[in-house]
Amino acid sequence: MGKFIIEGGRTLTGKISVSGSKNAALPILAACILCRDKCTVKNCPRIKDVENAALLLQKIGAEIKWKGNALTVDSSNINNYNLTDGPADKYRGSIIFLGALLGTFGKAKISAPGGCRIGRRPIDFHIDALSMMNTAFSTTHGIISASAKNLSGEEIVLKFPSVGATENIMIASVLAKGETVIQNAAREPEIVDLQDFLNSMGAKITGAGTSKIISKGVASLHGTEYKIIPDRIEAGTFLIAAAATKGEVFLKNARYDHTRQLCRILEKCGAVIIHDKSGIYINAKKIRLSPHVISTGAYPAFPTDLQPQMMSLLTTAPGLSIIIETVFESRFLHAEELKKLGADITLDENRFTIKGVPYLKAGNVRASDLRCGAALIIAALSAKGMSVVEGSEFVERGYQNIERKLRLAGAAIRLTD
Numbered sequence: 191m192g193k194f195i196i197e198g199g200r201t202l203t204g205k206i207s208v209s210g211s212k213n214a215a216l217p218i219l220a221a222c223i224l225c226r227d228k229c230t231v232k233n234c235p236r237i238k239d240v241e242n243a244a245l246l247l248q249k250i251g252a253e254i255k256w257k258g259n260a261l262t263v264d265s266s267n268i269n270n271y272n273l274t275d276g277p278a279d280k281y282r283g284s285i286i287f288l289g290a291l292l293g294t295f296g297k298a299k300i301s302a303p304g305g306c307r308i309g310r311r312p313i314d315f316h317i318d319a320l321s322m323m324n325t326a327f328s329t330t331h332g333i334i335s336a337s338a339k340n341l342s343g344e345e346i347v348l349k350f351p352s353v354g355a356t357e358n359i360m361i362a363s364v365l366a367k368g369e370t371v372i373q374n375a376a377r378e379p380e381i382v383d384l385q386d387f388l389n390s391m392g393a394k395i396t397g398a399g400t401s402k403i404i405s406k407g408v409a410s411l412h413g414t415e416y417k418i419i420p421d422r423i424e425a426g427t428f429l430i431a432a433a434a435t436k437g438e439v440f441l442k443n444a445r446y447d448h449t450r451q452l453c454r455i456l457e458k459c460g461a462v463i464i465h466d467k468s469g470i471y472i473n474a475k476k477i478r479l480s481p482h483v484i485s486t487g488a489y490p491a492f493p494t495d496l497q498p499q500m501m502s503l504l505t506t507a508p509g510l511s512i513i514i515e516t517v518f519e520s521r522f523l524h525a526e527e528l529k530k531l532g533a534d535i536t537l538d539e540n541r542f543t544i545k546g547v548p549y550l551k552a553g554n555v556r557a558s559d560l561r562c563g564a565a566l567i568i569a570a571l572s573a574k575g576m577s578v579v580e581g582s583e584f585v586e587r588g589y590q591n592i593e594r595k596l597r598l599a600g601a602a603i604r605l606t607d
């Protein structure tokens with residue numbers, strides 16, 4: 191169990207480079223196998239979840255090669271659709287290979303993804319949709335076997351705009367016979383990135399970013415070179431950290447259009463935010479936090495992946511703030527940890543009431559998932575004194591060198607095993 195040691199109470203000042211998007215990289219890496227050719231994915235973050243996805247690609251028989259943040263995947267000789275041992279057991283990401291394995295081999299064997307600390311993480315939307323596309327499923331002892339002699343396009347209406355289900359359907363559709371229409375599709379920027387990647391391999395997909403995506407099946411695909419979008423959740427995490435420490439930070443590569451919701455809230459509190467195509471500048475020296483009511487939701491609503499970090503910030507906003515978590519049924523463990531630092535938070539079902547306190551105290555806390563860890567780091571940066579955030583391995587799943595990036599911006603933070 192690694193931990194971050196943080197001496198809080200310092201303002202963040204300087205430049206932070208935002209890495210490529212974890213949640214764009216994972217489906218794009220899975221989709222690389224569809225072309226049985228060479229793909230180079232640039233701006234790929236060097237984080238645990240991506241390294242696990244690279245391991246799964248090797249298990250499928252692809253050759254992978256890193257060059258800085260560019261990952262080349264050669265799927266010319268792939269030969270295995272069985273991902274039921276090794277990291278897949280511990281790693282939910284194997285589900286995102288389902289559509290790619292079916293599109294490539296017409297078969298797939300993956301471990302049923304375990305739930306995690308933020309929710310049960312069911313995959314019924316994925317199974318129902320792929321079944322409609324002519325896939326037969328069976329599950330025994332936690333192993334999901336799927337077979338699709340010939341995947342066929344279908345009109346699929348998602349009950350909820352699920353990101354993963356939208357991605358699996360898109361990936362399975364590109365080599366399926368006929369046209370696939372996804373209604374009530376997820377609209378996240380990572381869905382648009384996946385469409386652009388697939389089209390760069392020769393797919394014919396339109397509509398990503400809207401609720402209706404249309405994919406016309408093609409006979410084959412070819413290799414490509416593609417640059418992934420910056421990570422909007424990492425950018426949002428650093429924007430909130432700058433606000434929490436009344437700092438002045440330039441986030442290189444961050445995209446304002448992907449973090450608009452959050453930027454508007456921070457601007458309403460008096461932060462100055464200037465943006466152009468090179469990134470986002472925030473000056474939070476004169477920020478005056480005010481109470482907010484925030485409900486998370488599917489994009490473009492406020493992202494659930496920034497809910498814990500926003501809660502950290504609102505713990506010292508005078509008055510009563512409300513956060514309603516509508517996406518994951520148990521994304522609340524960060525609240526318990528923040529209370530150890532003096533926060534006043536009550537939870538009623540999926541509704542948090544946060545009563546502002548003058549300041550957070552330093553203390554020892556433990557991350558239970560990726561974004562919980564990010565929220566606790568933000569809290570520790572703002573609390574005067576020495577804090578310890580345990581569970582750094584959760585944070586390293588989704589943030590590349592977070593302690594080095596924060597240290598370069600003036601934070602007193604180090605990572606110990």
Ligand code: EPZ
Pocket residue numbers: 212213214216309310311312313314315316317350351352353354355376494495517518519560561588
């Ligand atoms: C993706 O997860 C992201 N992960 C999550 O980011 C993100 O929080 C989530 O989308 C929502 O934006 C990746 O992209 C790798 P969903 P995903 O399917 O695809 C329910 C992070 O911190 N559901 O949109 O799993 C589900 O239980 C991670 O980077 C079903 O009921 O999310 C949840 O309540 C955390 N049945 C809701 O839908 C299904 O078949 C949204 O899930 C699928 C989902």
